[in-house]
Ligand SMILES: Nc1ncnc2c1ncn2[C@@H]1O[C@H](COP(=O)(O)OP(=O)(O)OP(=O)(O)O)[C@@H](O)[C@H]1O
């Protein structure tokens with residue numbers, strides 16, 4: 001009952017906002033150059049969605065996101081596990097890592113374009129620099145917080161170093177990485193979009209940048225809505241992935257109170 | 259009282275070749291000396307119980323045998339070979355939970371065999387047999403968080419014993435269990451041990467358990483600088499039933515003697531706070 005009421009209020013609120021906006025634009029109170037009519041935006045979205053050529057852009061942004069995520073995570077896990085296991089190296093590299101992590105990634109975009117061209121890879125590189133650090137810190141934390149008793153037990157059972165990596169350290173790191181899955185995929189999307197926005201010939205970010213270049217506010221707003229939906233769909237997929245991947249952990253509501 | 263008390267040579271029952279030898283071992287953490295000049299020998303097939311006040315260094319001694327800690331002085335050897343690094347021919351039942359949380363009961367028990375390169379099929383058969391032995395048939399697919407405390411302990415027991423280790427170390431293995439489960443598992447342990455006698459070193463807070471299970475009970479002094487103060491042979495017949503043996507008059511005499519020795523140390527450990 002409560003839930004239905006909440007939904008009802010939410011829908012009414014949305015209708016009031018959008019209706020008011022549409023009304024404002026038609027009566028001329030709101031300048032449609034800056035705030036185009038919701039109906040025009042919807043029309044633009046529909047035009048794109050039924051155009052097969054549009055999916056090329058979606059496909060490109062998606063590839064950049066996925067590649068950026070996979071490469072960034074791979075490198076982050078490798079580096080995180082390595083430094084987690086060698087505190088000495090970690091101490092030496094610490095200031096460098098902090099310095100690099102402090103660089104706002106946006107300023108790297110032109111450099112990547114210079115190195116890797118306007119194509120896919122400069123965007124992937126940008127996404128990687130964002131994803132890497134999230135995964136890196138989580139993997140390092142995961143390795144450092146492995147229960148020492150569990151570790152001793154596994155060694156006594158006969159584990160060599162490679163066995164420890166495979167059965168103890170990587171799974172320990174993985175659980176932390178999975179818990180940051182959402183953040184890092186979010187970063188991968190941001191990296192891809194910003195890269196496209198700053199210089200590309202395809203992709204959702206490019207669509208928005210192009211509309212902006214033409215002072216086409218309808219296109220910009222439509223692009224933003226498409227992006228939001230894109231991220232929401234990825235989020236839904238992650239929900240499913242998370243449930244499948246961490247089977248060994250108590251699910252929410254199923255964990256022991258003690 | 260001065261330390262003029264004779265150096266206690268805790269030797270195994272006659273007739274058993276030594277399996278674990280602790281030779282004049284001193285264990286220290288920085289400048290803190292936990293145990294000093296400990297001499298202890300565990301015979302092959304002997305069940306040794308160690309009791310002592312809390313914090314006296316029982317776990318520390320066990321860790322030295324396992325090779326997890328290095329003695330500051332003296333040496334430990336297992337079956338004639340000096341312990342220099344982490345041993346993997348032993349089974350260690352830790353006081354704490356030591357299962358890998360991301361592996362099922364089956365996969366946890368399988369670990370030791372897998373690290374030894376035993377083929378998959380052989381592994382499966384053995385793991386299933388061991389899970390049945392510890393009463394966990396049907397629980398193969400459960401993750402540790404889906405098992406009760408006692409069930410986790412039993413998985414740990416199967417995990418430690420499946421590799422047929424030469425020496426079994428147990429650190430208060432049953433202290434977290436309720437009395438009924440404890441009796442059940444103590445009898446279970448005795449049955450498993452009876453099948454195939456190994457050297458066992460068991461730490462416990464529970465003097466009854468120490469006597470009921472052990473061939474010998476060793477008492478450690480209050481720490482720091484703890485040492486072995488006395489060693490009692492337990493000449494009760496085997497096989498034993500843990501809940502019945504407590505009514506045996508020999509058991510009660512032993513209990514009184516060992517408690518007389520232990521009580522002073524427990525009181526000292528409280529007085530020194
Ligand atoms: N890593 C360590 N650093 C410093 N001191 C330690 C360390 N580990 C143990 N100790 C000290 O060594 C002594 C012996 O510890 P140990 O864990 O062996 O006791 P224990 O006999 O097993 O006690 P309990 O019965 O309570 O488990 C204690 O005084 C403890 O404080």
Ligand SMILES: [Mg+2]
Pocket residue numbers: 316317318353429
């Ligand atoms: Mg202890």
